[in-house]
Amino acid sequence: MELLRLSAFWCGTLLLGVLLLEEETEAMIIKMRRLCKFCDRQPTSCTGKGRCKVACNITAICPHDDEVCVSIWRKKDDNVTFETVCHKPAEKLYGLVLEDYNNSKCEMKERKGMGSEFFICSCSQDECNEHIIFNEYMDSQVVAVILVSLVPLLVMAVLVITSFYCYRVYRQRHASSRRKKGFSDAHAIMIDDEGSDSSSTLANNLNHNTELLPIELDVQVGKGRFAEVYKAKLKQGSSGGEEQAFETVAIKIFQYEEYASWKNEKDIFSDADLRHENVLHFLTAEERKVQRQYWLITAYHPRGNLQEYLSHHIITWRDLWLLGSSLAGGVAHLHSDHTTCGRYKVAIAHRDIKSSNILVRSDLTCCLCDFGLALRLDSNLSVDELANSGQVGTARYMAPEVLESRINLENIESFKQADVYSMALVLWEIISRCSANGEVKEYEPPFGNLREHPCVESMKDSVLRDRGRPEIPDIWNNHPGIQLVCASIDDCWDHDPEARLTAQCVAERFDDMEYLDKLSDRSDSEEKIPEEIFVVDEK
Ligand code: ADE
Numbered sequence: 188m189e190l191l192r193l194s195a196f197w198c199g200t201l202l203l204g205v206l207l208l209e210e211e212t213e214a215m216i217i218k219m220r221r222l223c224k225f226c227d228r229q230p231t232s233c234t235g236k237g238r239c240k241v242a243c244n245i246t247a248i249c250p251h252d253d254e255v256c257v258s259i260w261r262k263k264d265d266n267v268t269f270e271t272v273c274h275k276p277a278e279k280l281y282g283l284v285l286e287d288y289n290n291s292k293c294e295m296k297e298r299k300g301m302g303s304e305f306f307i308c309s310c311s312q313d314e315c316n317e318h319i320i321f322n323e324y325m326d327s328q329v330v331a332v333i334l335v336s337l338v339p340l341l342v343m344a345v346l347v348i349t350s351f352y353c354y355r356v357y358r359q360r361h362a363s364s365r366r367k368k369g370f371s372d373a374h375a376i377m378i379d380d381e382g383s384d385s386s387s388t389l390a391n392n393l394n395h396n397t398e399l400l401p402i403e404l405d406v407q408v409g410k411g412r413f414a415e416v417y418k419a420k421l422k423q424g425s426s427g428g429e430e431q432a433f434e435t436v437a438i439k440i441f442q443y444e445e446y447a448s449w450k451n452e453k454d455i456f457s458d459a460d461l462r463h464e465n466v467l468h469f470l471t472a473e474e475r476k477v478q479r480q481y482w483l484i485t486a487y488h489p490r491g492n493l494q495e496y497l498s499h500h501i502i503t504w505r506d507l508w509l510l511g512s513s514l515a516g517g518v519a520h521l522h523s524d525h526t527t528c529g530r531y532k533v534a535i536a537h538r539d540i541k542s543s544n545i546l547v548r549s550d551l552t553c554c555l556c557d558f559g560l561a562l563r564l565d566s567n568l569s570v571d572e573l574a575n576s577g578q579v580g581t582a583r584y585m586a587p588e589v590l591e592s593r594i595n596l597e598n599i600e601s602f603k604q605a606d607v608y609s610m611a612l613v614l615w616e617i618i619s620r621c622s623a624n625g626e627v628k629e630y631e632p633p634f635g636n637l638r639e640h641p642c643v644e645s646m647k648d649s650v651l652r653d654r655g656r657p658e659i660p661d662i663w664n665n666h667p668g669i670q671l672v673c674a675s676i677d678d679c680w681d682h683d684p685e686a687r688l689t690a691q692c693v694a695e696r697f698d699d700m701e702y703l704d705k706l707s708d709r710s711d712s713e714e715k716i717p718e719e720i721f722v723v724d725e726k
Contacts, residue, residue: 223256249273465517512697536602611679
């Protein structure tokens, strides 16, 4: 009986064990099935960007063992839906193979050609199709790529900026130590009136120092169409109790509106090859932001411009020779396409030669100034520059072809020929004030019978219609030198631009008159001159 009871107990225990095992296996099989959000299609406010949560309250046990969770986002017109389903990855869904079902998260990928905007994701974790990620993978990839490519660029930029900054600081310190040392090279540039050609770090360039030059403006000494000129003090070193040392300079001030004129003149001056004893010495250019002005800083010439000088002085033959030969020398240098050492340089046309644009230096030689209208005659002149080249300058001094706007823009020599015409009028003005002629009249500009600022039309009447030129009185031929200069003038203001002399030729003719100069210094114009001196050069 006891044995029976014992075997019944063991049978019961065994049976229970088997039953429990079966239940356990059942539970294990059920666990293999995925829990997924399963709402088929329903509208959503998810915009298809960033992260979204599907608004599906149904979590289903997927009917088959190996199914995964799938979410699909669609947009057609204004109709946006989410579809959440279970699906066997071995089978296509809407004709698509599920590629990402091993993921633990549902990361959306766009599929084209589905008839609407269509994003799909699949994943293999319970309810993993509830939280949807759009483009995150892409975004993080793009961010990583951008970061990787930007970092070296940023490092380079920082390096460049730092080295540039160090360089600027170094230059600034260097410049101010030069200034503190006492008078800089600028001294020579500004006051050496005798033609020394010493250089300055500032010359022919924009003042790149953030520090502006310590300049104190004095009186106004000139006024042009685009700018005013002031005498000024360029302070040197520190004041240190005693009166501060300074150099006298000239400042040409352009208001912001006249930027183009400042820029043109600055660019012309910036060509180191322009430097010549008969061209105004340029020191530097500055932008004065506070005053909304642009400045050109140049040598100062206390004798002022040639027109003022001739208005107040009667000159000797020697003065005439100095003024005339230096004027022709300056224009020849401007027009030349090579330097004195034979190196190539760009020829420049001044285009506004007149006595008020010529300064008189203390040794009574001339220097050309006001390059606001000057033109660099390089072979690649821009169309714009050529188009603006027709009629510029001052009507009184305009060559006939300029008055008519018939200058030959194809040939750069035409611009030089027009300058030579204007130069001839200035030479005439110089002679008109020379005592070697006998009686000297009051100063009058060329075509002095016309009003103060004759317009182009009245100049056309005089110069083109009447073929008029300033009068060369007979008594001017009494002096052999003046007679020669008059012959050159006549050749320089020829109606035909091609028939005019070059400035270089005029300069050489003046050189040939140096001998004459010495003779006429010894006695006056009556001096007998050897005949060969009167031979006039070929054009
Ligand atoms: N007028 C115009 N420029 C001048 C200068 N540099 N020196 C003296 N007078 C001037």
